[in-house]
Amino acid sequence: MIAAVADVHSPKYIDLFRQAIRSTPWDSVEVLLFIGDMVNRGKIDEYKRVLDALEGYYEGDIIGIxxxxEYEQYENEIVSRFDRIVWLRDEGIELTLDDYKVGIVGTRGILDRPTFWQRKNIPDIVSRYHSRLRRIEDVLRNFRKRVQVLILLSHYSVTFKTLEGERRSIWREMGSTRMESLIVRYGVDLAIHGHAHRSRVLRTRLSSGALVVNASLPAVKSISLVDLRKEVVRRGILGFI
Known part of the structure; x- marks a missing residue:
């Protein structure tokens, strides 16, 4: 079982996070995924509160994006201080889950249209997103050749399908259909994102059969669980195994 959560925005939703932790069947969880915005507005010290909340419940592996x-100027400090978490920054990791060889690729993600703040404060944001998209494509292509199950983690949404409930006028500033195209092209089996706090569509499938999960805590009100064997392998391209 895979557990995933995004948008705790600690301390804002830390009580909801603690409640979600108490109701999660941790004995069946093989890996926990942090899908970004675990702390609020650059308050990186809050990661200690987030990790402390798990004590006594979960001591296994944590992979995070x-x-x-998690403001970029604090990125290196976050990674060095909170090494309980394996951080993925436009890169991937191989591991065994439920006896399958699994590749997990993680990224902040990209937007089809940068936000007003980004356009105003990050002059090269469009080129940054183009570069990140190319990097993620290269990583997905490489991992697809080596693993049985390919998982993509992105904070920003990877499809507009899970943005139902958010204002349609800002969908392009919340996610990217270009990421959806990569998922389909490279046979990603499972994609997990956050960022969509008001989403009413928490799970969907793409044309390729890929399962997309929105793990945003304010939307889901719990930690998202994915049964790899039942929901991904049997329903996806590995159904013959």
């Missing part, structure tokens, strides 16, 4: 509120 960064969101837009």
């Amino acid at each position: 960064l969101g837009n509120e």
